[in-house]
Structures are given as structure tokens and as C-alpha cells.
Amino acid sequence: MPSLLGNIFDIWSDYLKGNEQGGHHKYEHMYSMVIDLDKCTGCNACSTACYAENNLAWVGEEKFGARQAMNWLRIERYFDEPDMDAAGDGHGMEQAAATQSDTQDRGASFLPMMCQQCNAAPCEPVCPVAATYHTVDGLNAQVYNRCIGSRYCANNCPFRVRNFNFYDNAPTAWPAPMDQGLNPDISVRSKGVMEKCTFCIQRTRAARDTAKREGREIRDGEIQTACQQTCPTSAILFGDLLDETSKIAQVWKRQQMKLGVYKQDKANPELRGYRIFEELNVDPKVLYLERVREV
């Protein structure tokens, strides 16, 4: 019904649908990521690639120590819990504390953590100026120009993956000739602006434009994020979940993982796939495959 009233009803039903499903509801793509922690060696190449690709300012040791760094992708280290009762005499805690060195026998586990592009992102409703919103690509976008820096989004992010420009980092990060090496496809953020992982949106957009020019759909594997491209062990997989034939959709299917739920119903509990904080009902779109270790 192309009348005014019909329009209102259309929008209303759209709104209700979006409200029920959380976030945007007319997705053209649903970009997602799968990270195989079994393959991750914690080499930090992805983080470095992210710095290069997305014009992330390095802030120096001092500000990094003050937790004012701009790393969109961080490698988190997790050490195994020491065996609290190895000897069986009830003094395992003290023994573990006494013998524990900085490096454990089997080393740390690593987890690359970046914006999880939640479909029901807690950062989105709280932004006073709607600077962060969901795109039709299923991405959680951050509009730098619109951001006024109220930082509510970062406070409401359970993953703590939003980075704020506490200083005007550009002059110190890229002194005179270095600024020639900046990625021209993405802006350099000024002070007072929130930023975060975009799943390399400039690459997504470029691929979309190319596909449109050539009159075809985007091919699976055509878009590679910088971290994926750099990962020496190919631990990171990126793709469109709405494309049923894509590799990533098949991984999600194989792992019996679904979007839009806060508790997965898996027939096989041995499957390694999990999402972080999905019980908060934020519906994250990054699927982690658990690390397997011999016992």
C-alpha cells in the first residue's frame, strides 16, 4: 500500500521485527568471523596488520601502560589454572604458588579479541547521537564524524573492545614522512572520538563496488580482512553468513551454532564452537573454536 498510512504500517512492522530480533532486520549480508584457537599461536601478526590497515595510532609505552592504547585487535593470554591439589595433601595452593614461574609447562592459550559485531549490540542503543548503528551488512558501524565522545558505548561493552582517542595521536604516531604511509581508504581519527574494529569495512565496501561494477554477487573469499590475510596459520576465517554456500556458513552449521539465541542447542557437546558472552544475549557474530589439548 503506497499510501502514507501504509508507509507507517510498513515501518511499524519493520520496527517490531527489528525489536524482536535485535538490531537491523533487512540484512543484505551478515559478515561474520570464525577464529580457530587451536591454530592460533599468539604471534600478534593480526594485531600488527590491523594497526597498518586501519591507521591505528601507536601511543607509546607510557600511554599503553595507562590503558589508553588504540589496539582494535588484542591477543589475550590465558594461562592454565595450576593444579591446586597435585600432591593430594591439601596444600596444593601453596605448592602451586611456590613452583609457578612466569612460563607454564604448556604455555598460554591465546585469544584474539576484537569487536564482536554483536547483532544486539549493547553499545548501539546507548549512544546519544546514534554514532554507532547496525548496517545492512550486519556490521556494527561507528561513524567517527558523528561521535561526540560521551563514551557510553565503551562503558556498556562487555568485551571492552572499544578504543577512545584520549589524545590527538596522529602527530606523534606518524611524524612527517610516516604519514605518507597511511591507508588512504580510511580516515585518521581525531581526538575525542571512539573507534573499534570494523571488520575492515573499507575492504568490504571495495569488494561490493567491484562486484556491482562487474554485475555479479560478491564471491565467497573475495573479501579478506587484514588480520585474516596476515594470519600465518589461517586461524581466521571471514565471510557472509547469509550466503549458505560460503565456507563460514558451513562452519557455523557444522558447529551447530545459530545466531539470535542466547543458548546454543547443540546435539553434539564435543563440538568446539562457542561465542563469548552469548548468555548476555548480545548475539556476537564471532565464532571461536575452542583449543584442544591432550590431557
Next chain:
Amino acid sequence: MSDQKHLSQEQAKDIDENIAWAKINKDVLRSMENPRKGYWVALFISICLFCVMIYAEVYQYIVGMGPALLNTSHMWDLYISTFVFWIGMSHSGTLLSAILHLVHADWRKPIYRFAEAMTTFSLMTAGLFPVIHLGRVWNFYWVMPYMSDRGLWPNFRSPLIWDAFAITAYLTSSVLFLYIGMVPDLAICRDSATGWRKKLYTFLSLGWRGDDRQWRNFRFTYLMIACFLIPLAVSVHSIVSMDFAMAIMPGWHVTTFPPYFVAGALYSGCAAIITLFILLRYFFKFEEYMTMPILDKVCKLTFVIAMVWTYLNLIEFSAVWYGHDIPSKEVLIAKATGPYSPFFWGMMLCGSVLPFALLSKFVRRNMYVMFFVSIFLNVGMFLERWMIVTPTLSLGYHPQGFNVMWPGWVEWAMVGGSFGWFGMLFLIFVKVFPCVSMYEVKEMVFHRKRVIYEDVDEMMELHSGVPGPKAEPQSTGGA
């Protein structure tokens, strides 16, 4: 040391009902001319603090939010705690003037004017902080729904937008309330002022002559705004509490926050009223109007509100404790045992234990003791707000975000400066405008002198010709 006599004086009555009306006028008008030296000292300190704040803001504007030592987990810290603190301060003026006006508690009359001024100016202070804490402060007006040629609107789902609306609405109404309640007094000032004051009061008193029609309209308007302001005041702090309650973070996502915040607001506001009561009484020699029995009543009110606050506080703790949400429980335990625990226990001590001192009549009637007690009550309330914001941010859900921070000098300068800004506005106000309501004190004196409260029905009949409630059975029986 003539004031010493008054300080220790035990008075039984709220006010001496034999004060002549002319003396009331004279005393209040005199207060606007020659305050004690302490006034100028306080004003000087306030202006100095405010200058520090301006320096810090300019520095932050140029350098960025970094020197405040905010970090990736602690994005708000003292800025938002101070904001909540000042919003809280703004609630008691409304309580004292609007709620007590509706319940006809006439002891409020000599002190409500400055309490209302406190409301207005603490709102103006609070309103600074959401602006100060913005990363790009020069774009602060983007939170207002103005007609942008790009068709951009603010995000109406965001509690920060609700804040913006609630605060502007409350500020407008409380300024109106303060101003309208002052019009008859401004006319008195106009009649005796000279120079620039004459021009100012002539303009502001809106041609008040004090005839019947003006008084009738005035009463009606005042009552209407009072009725309008009460739900507004409750809603404002509820909305401020939603900044936290609407978030998903453990320690913030608490359904009891709105009443808890409102109680805390009334509490800190009452404590601030006591502090300012004592200061103004000293500065302007208001010993005859701001009397010890009135202070006594405010103290009792503060005690009751303190107990309500303590109750809601314990309710919140027990709700979290038995709620079995592990991250929230961890935040609660970390508050009591973690790195911020001295402040948490300081808050419990100042906020929940110290009010029991108000049970003692000696404390309530001793201005020196009450001055420090009221300040420490407010210290407790400041710590409360800090303990709402910071421990949650230092823990949260993700272990990689766990960290402890101490605010940088810029943040402290802003906090100190906010007191300077408030003090400056308030002190200038009480010097330029009558901070004791002359016409209402006259009413109070009049009623206290004429009306013997046991015979209220008789008096009503006498004055209005309408039989009082007690007289009713007789008249119906007669019919």
C-alpha cells in the same frame, strides 16, 4: 562576638512571632548590603576554584581526555559521579519548597528561598559535567533534537538523551519556581533600592503592586508550579539513575536504582541545606530567622531520609547478593574488599552511621558540630556516587578490562572547580537577591501570632466564613 550569644541560644519557637514586619524588611534588605567578612572569603575561594576549573577545561580541550587518566575500562569515573552528585543536590530545594509547601509546613518559610537557589545552581553545575566529559565538547549540542539539514536526530533510545531533556526541563521549571516565588520580594527590594539595583528589581518585579488580583494569580501560579515540579524532580533523578540501570554492566544493571537515587538525592540535598543554612546564618546575621528549632527540624528530616537511603542501599546489596548473578556479586564483594574498599566503607560510615549522631539533641542544636556533620554526610554521598561508577568499570564482565585507576589532576580540578562554580553562583545570588523570603516570613509570623492551632476551625470560620471540618457535624445536626 555578638553572634556567640545566638549560637548557643536555646530557642523553643521556630521564630519570634513578635518581629515587626518593618524589621523583617529591614533585616533582609540589610543582608544584601553588608555581609560578614566570611562572605567575601568564601566568594574568593569559590572564584579561585572556578578559575582552576577553567584552566583544566582549556587544557583538556586542547590536549584531550588523556590527562584525566581515564582509560579503556574507566571511561567515566569522577565526571559522571560528580554529575550525579550535583543532580542529587538539586532535589532538596524542591522537597523543601514544593512538597512542604503542599503539606503546609510553615517552618520551611525562612529557609526555602536559598534551598531553591541551591536547586537551580546545583542543576547548573550538574549540567556542566555531561558537557565537560565529552571527548568532542564542541559538538555537545548534537544531543539536542534540532532541525539539522542533514536530517540527523539524536538517538532517542539513549538514557543520555533522556538526561538532556530531563535536566533542561527541570532547570527551566526550577528557575521559574525560584523566580515566581521571589516576585513580591523583588517588589520590596525595588521600593528601597537605588542605582543599578533599582533598575534590575524594577525590571524583574514585573510591576508588582501587591493588589488582590496579583496575589490571587500569584498564589495559583505558585501552587501550580509546585505541583508540576514534584513529579518532575522525582523523574529527573530516576532518569539519571537509568544512565546506569539501563546499561548491562554488573553493578549498574539494578532495578532499584531509581528510588535509591532519589532517596540519595534528597539526602545529600538536605545535608547541603544544613551546611548552607549555617553559612548564611553567619554571613548575613540571620540569627532571628534561621533559628535553631528550624535547623533542628531539618536535621530530623535529614535523619529520616538517611534511614530511607540506608534501607534502599541494603536492599540493593541483598538483591545482588541473593540474585545469583556472579559478575554483579563479584562487583559487590570487590566494593567491600577490593582496592576501592576504603571509599566504600567511608561511604557506609558517613552515609549510614554518621546520621545517627542526628538523634542527639545536642548535635542538632550545635551549629559547629552540625556544620561538620553535614559536610561529612555529603562526603559520604559523594563517595556513594563514586562507588556506583568506578568499581563497576574496574571489573565488568571481561577479565582483560579489569583494572584499578586513580583519577588524574584534571578530573580532581573539575570536581573542585564544580564546587567553586556552584559557590560563586550561589554567593552572588544571595547577595543580589533576598535569600530569606520576606513575604512568607511575614505570613508565618502573622499566622503564628493570630492562629492558635487548637482553634483552627474557629479561625477558618472567622476568616473565610466557611465552617471548618469540626464544625460540620453540628451544622448538619442542626439541619
